[in-house]
Amino acid sequence: MLRLSHEFIFFVFAILVAQTKAKQLDSHYYEQTCPHVERIIRDVVHKATLSDTKVPPRILRMFFHDCFVRGCDASVLLDSTDDNLAEKDGPPNISLRAYYVIDKAKAKLEKACPQTVSCADIIAIAARDVVNLAGGPYWNVLKGRKDGKTSRANETLDLPTPSFNATKLIKLFSKKGLGIKDLVTLSGAHTLGxxxxxSFKSRIHRFDDNFDMDPSMDIMFANTLKQKCASKHNRDNNNSGYYLDSTSSVFDNEYYKRLVARKGVLATDQALYNDYRTKFLVESYARYEALFFVEFAASMVKLGNLGVNDHHHGEVREKCRFVN
Ligand code: HEM
Structure with a gap:
């Protein structure tokens, strides 16, 4: 009996701790201290998008890569130093590049409300804005994250690689507290970019002992990708590649329609349609765009809650590239 009541107390305590952690973030967090934070960030993101269409996918991906490594603490923004190679120089982050947009927003925010808005919150708000400006859903971003002080390139190995199968993807997401629905829903970010x-050459060249190209791909589409990547000219050009979706600057459900048509670009994308645990979600989102939008907003809020720092464990950086 005594043992049971100890367990019960522990259980109640665990719930309280979890609730306190969730409460750290609040959609009104800057209402008194920086009331125009959202407008300032949206303006910067909007202008940057008008002059470079690669900005939205890069910022959306940046949010994912930030949150999956050490939590949403802007560790992805820290520059490498003489004695430390930072996350942004880890292989998966080499193509993120849009850091300057966050720097611009931060500079404006430091003028409007000095030392108030964290870099981690700027990424979270900017990620929502790029989705919404591209035609996707809007959601209230919870705020109040603090910036971390550590960033290590070797920890980017925590990110999923395009060779993962569905089981590996599900396991990795569940390690972060995200379910199968979050995996399929957040992968819909590949509607941009x-x-x-x-990232996909192993699917179109010497796939395995029996096939040169991945047999789960539409054959015409596989040939298109092959043409894009296999010619000598394109092989020598490191920038060659293909859009993840046929409407790659619009946030819509086309990505899922293409998976159903076996025209996913990454093996990890197509795996979501090929696996029985995820297939019905892909089919549902391909059919009902509104459902995808509602679930995407919910999963982005969950992603934004990963490993959030409070003021005991983090700071508000003055410049996003350096610790204070
Ligand atoms: C499920 C596991 C995932 C894997 C294995 C994966 C992998 C990749 C890879 C290999 C690329 C292409 C990178 C390149 O060749 O430059 C890419 C692009 C991208 N990813 Fe993911 N990703 C995953 C999930 C996500 C999530 C959850 C998000 C955001 C919520 C996201 C957002 C993006 C975006 C927007 C792009 C386009 C980037 C650009 O155009 O610059 N990805 N991803």
Whole structure:
């Protein structure tokens, strides 16, 4: 009996701790201290998008890569130093590049409300804005994250690679507290953007002992990708690749329609349609765009809650590239 009540107390305590952690973030967090934070960030993101269409996918991906490594603490923004190679110089982050947009927003925010808005919150708000400006859903971003002080390139190995199968993807997401639905839903971010040939070349060249190309791909589409990547000219050009979706600057459900048509670019994308645990979600989102939008907003809020720092464990950086 005594043992049971100890367990019960522990259980209640665990719930309280979890609730306190969730409460750290709040959609009104800057209401008194920086009331125009959202407008300032949206303006910067909007202008940057008008002059470079690669900005939205890069910022959306940046949010994912930030949150999956050490939590959403802007560790992805820290520059390498003489004695430390930072996350942004880890292989998966080489093509993120849009850091300057966050720097611009931060500079404006430091003028409007000095030392108030964290870099981690700027990424979270900017990620919502790029989705919404591209025609996708809007959601209230919870705020109040603090910036971390550590960033290590070797920890980017925590990110999924395009060779993962569905089981590996599900396991990795569940390690972060994200379910199968979050995996399929967040992968819908690939409705925006581009992939380099290096991320899918194993599907179109010497796939295995029996097939040169991945047999789960539509044959015409596989040939298109092959043409894009296999010619000598394109092989020598490291920037060659293909759009992840046929409407790659619009946030819509086309990505899922293409998976159903076996025209996914990355093996990890197509795996979501090929696996019985994820297939019905892909089919549902391909059919009902509104459902995808509602679930995407919910999963982005969950992603944004990963490993959030409070003021005991983090700071508000003055410049996003350096610790204070
Ligand atoms: C499920 C596991 C995932 C894997 C294995 C994966 C892998 C990749 C790879 C290999 C690329 C192409 C990179 C390149 O060749 O330059 C890419 C692009 C991209 N990823 Fe993911 N990704 C995953 C999930 C996500 C999530 C959850 C998000 C955001 C919520 C996301 C957002 C993006 C975006 C927007 C792009 C396009 C980037 C650009 O155009 O610059 N990805 N991803």
């Amino acid at each position: 581009f992939s380099h040939c290096s």
